[in-house]
Amino acid sequence: MIEQLPKAFLERMKAMLGEEYEDFLKSYEAPRQFGLRINTLKISVEEFLKQSPFHLTKVPWTENGFYYEEADRPARHPYYASGLYYLQEPSAMAPAAILPVAPGDYVLDLCAAPGGKATELGARLKGQGMLVANEISASRAKALLRNIELCGIKNSFITNEVPKNLARVMPEFFDKVLVDAPCSGEGMFRKDMDVAKTWDESRPEFFANLQREIVSNAISMLKPGGLMLYSTCTFAPIENEGTISYILENFPEMELLEIPAYEGFSEGNPEWGNGDDTLKRCVRIFPHKMAGEGHFIALLKKKGILYPSKSDVAVQKPEKEAWKLLNEFWAPMELPFEKERIEIRNQNVYYLPPASNHYKGIHFVRNGLFLGELKKNRFEPSEPLALALSQDQFPAILNLSSEEERVTRYLRGETLLIEDGEAKVKKGWQLVCVDGHPLGFGKLVNQTLKNKYPAGWRRNS
Numbered sequence: 001m002i003e004q005l006p007k008a009f010l011e012r013m014k015a016m017l018g019e020e021y022e023d024f025l026k027s028y029e030a031p032r033q034f035g036l037r038i039n040t041l042k043i044s045v046e047e048f049l050k051q052s053p054f055h056l057t058k059v060p061w062t063e064n065g066f067y068y069e070e071a072d073r074p075a076r077h078p079y080y081a082s083g084l085y086y087l088q089e090p091s092a093m094a095p096a097a098i099l100p101v102a103p104g105d106y107v108l109d110l111c112a113a114p115g116g117k118a119t120e121l122g123a124r125l126k127g128q129g130m131l132v133a134n135e136i137s138a139s140r141a142k143a144l145l146r147n148i149e150l151c152g153i154k155n156s157f158i159t160n161e162v163p164k165n166l167a168r169v170m171p172e173f174f175d176k177v178l179v180d181a182p183c184s185g186e187g188m189f190r191k192d193m194d195v196a197k198t199w200d201e202s203r204p205e206f207f208a209n210l211q212r213e214i215v216s217n218a219i220s221m222l223k224p225g226g227l228m229l230y231s232t233c234t235f236a237p238i239e240n241e242g243t244i245s246y247i248l249e250n251f252p253e254m255e256l257l258e259i260p261a262y263e264g265f266s267e268g269n270p271e272w273g274n275g276d277d278t279l280k281r282c283v284r285i286f287p288h289k290m291a292g293e294g295h296f297i298a299l300l301k302k303k304g305i306l307y308p309s310k311s312d313v314a315v316q317k318p319e320k321e322a323w324k325l326l327n328e329f330w331a332p333m334e335l336p337f338e339k340e341r342i343e344i345r346n347q348n349v350y351y352l353p354p355a356s357n358h359y360k361g362i363h364f365v366r367n368g369l370f371l372g373e374l375k376k377n378r379f380e381p382s383e384p385l386a387l388a389l390s391q392d393q394f395p396a397i398l399n400l401s402s403e404e405e406r407v408t409r410y411l412r413g414e415t416l417l418i419e420d421g422e423a424k425v426k427k428g429w430q431l432v433c434v435d436g437h438p439l440g441f442g443k444l445v446n447q448t449l450k451n452k453y454p455a456g457w458r459r460n461s
C-alpha cells in the first residue's frame with residue numbers, strides 16, 4: 001500500500017513527523033476502523049446498547065460513537081432504515097462532538113454533504129432551533145437531504161449554494177458554524193486509495209485558497225459570541241495551521257479556544273502556521289496515534305456577546321379544507337407539530353424551521369420537513385414524516401420485530417399479511433415500526449398491508 005502513496009506526500013510527511021515517521025508508515029498496514037454513531041434524536045445510547053445486535057466498542061472522543069466489527073454489517077440491519085445510527089469513520093465524529101451545539105441554537109453546516117456531521121448537529125438540537133445544512137454540489141445536496149430525512153431531523157433548511165450567496169442573506173445569523181472544508185484529503189488515503197491517485201503537489205495550495213474564501217464567509221455569518229469549528233481530513237500544514245493563521249491575522253475578532261484533550265489527540269504545530277503559539281490549541285489526529293483516520297480540528301470564537309435568535313415564520317395559512325384533511329389523518333390524536341409552522345405549497349405540506357424568511361434568491365433543496373401531499377379528499381403522508389415521528393405520536397402503530405422476515409419484505413416494498421390483533425387500529429394508515437422504531441407507512445385493508453415505503457427508499461435484496 002505504501003508503494004502506491006505519492007512520493008512528494010511521503011517526503012513532506014517525513015519532514016513533518018521526524019522520528020514518528022516509521023510509525024506513521026506502519027499505520028497504513030493496520031486494519032481499517034469502522035464506526036457507527038447512535039442517533040440520539042431517536043434513541044438514547046443506553047437504550048440502543050440494550051437492543052444492539054452488534055459488537056461495539058466506545059470511541060473515546062464522543063458519547064455516542066462506537067467501533068463495530070466488519071462482520072456486523074449494520075447497513076443491512078433494519079435499524080439502519082429507521083435511522084437509529086449513522087455509519088461514520090471514527091475520527092470524523094470528532095468535529096460535531098466538539099462544537100457544543102445545544103437545543104435552540106441556530107446552526108450552520110456550510111460544507112455539509114453527505115451529512116455525517118450535519119446529522120449529529122441536528123440530533124443535538126433535539127428539534128429546537130434550526131440547522132442550515134449547505135452543500136455546493138447539487139447531486140451531493142440530494143444525498144445530504146436523504147440522510148437528514150433518514151435521521152428524522154425536523155428543523156433544517158437544506159441549501160445548495162456557494163458560501164458567499166448564503167452570507168449575503170444570513171449575516172451574523174448563527175450561534176454555531178461548522179466548516180468541514182473541502183481539502184486535499186490526505187488523511188483518507190488509508191481508507192480510500194482513489195483519493196491518493198487524484199492527489200498532486202498543487203492540491204494543498206489550491207484547497208488552502210478555497211478554504212480562506214469559505215471561512216471568510218463563514219465568519220461573516222457567525223453572531224458575535226458565536227463559535228466556529230473548522231475541520232479537514234488532510235495533513236497538509238497550509239490547509240490546517242495555515243488556514244487558521246489566515247483567520248487569526250485577518251479577523252482580529254476571532255480567537256482560538258482550547259479543545260478537550262483525548263488520548264491520541266496531538267497539539268497543532270505553530271511552526272506549520274505563522275508561528276502564533278495559540279495554534280497549539282488546534283487538534284491533529286494522526287492514524288499512528290489512535291484508532292481513526294487523519295483529521296485536523298480547530299475551535300474558534302467570535303468576540304462579543306451572543307444575542308438571542310429571532311424566529312420569523314411567515315407561512316401562508318392553510319385553507320380550512322386542508323386543515324380538516326390533516327387533522328383527520330391524525331385523529332383521534334393531535335398534530336405533533338406547531339400549527340403556525342405548517343405551510344402548504346402546491347398541495348405539498350411542509351413543517352418549516354423557526355426562521356424561514358431568509359431564503360429569497362437562495363437555491364435550496366428543502367425548507368423544513370416534507371410532511372406529505374394533499375390529494376383529493378385525503379392527506380398522503382411522506383416517508384420523511386414517518387422517520388421524524390416516534391411511535392407515541394401516531395394513533396395507528398404496526399410494530400414488527402427485527403427478527404421477522406416481514407421487516408425485510410416491507411423494506412423491499414412487498415405487501416404484507418397482518419394477523420388478527422397485530423394492528424391496534426384495524427384499517428387505514430399504519431405507522432410501520434421495527435421494535436418500536438418507525439420505518440414508514442402502510443395502509444391496512446382486510447388484513448393486507450399495502451406497502452407505502454417509497455420506491456426510491458426500497459432495498460433490492
Ligand SMILES: C[S@@+](CC[C@H](N)C(=O)[O-])C[C@H]1O[C@@H](n2cnc3c(N)ncnc32)[C@H](O)[C@@H]1O
Nearest residue numbers: 111112113114115116117136137163180181182
Ligand atoms: C469534507 S466534505 C464535507 C463532508 C461532510 N461535512 C460530512 O461530514 O459528511 C467537503 C464538502 O465541501 C463541498 N465544497 C466543495 N467546494 C466548496 C466550496 N467552494 N464552498 C463550499 N463547499 C464546497 C464539497 O462538495 C464537499 O461536499
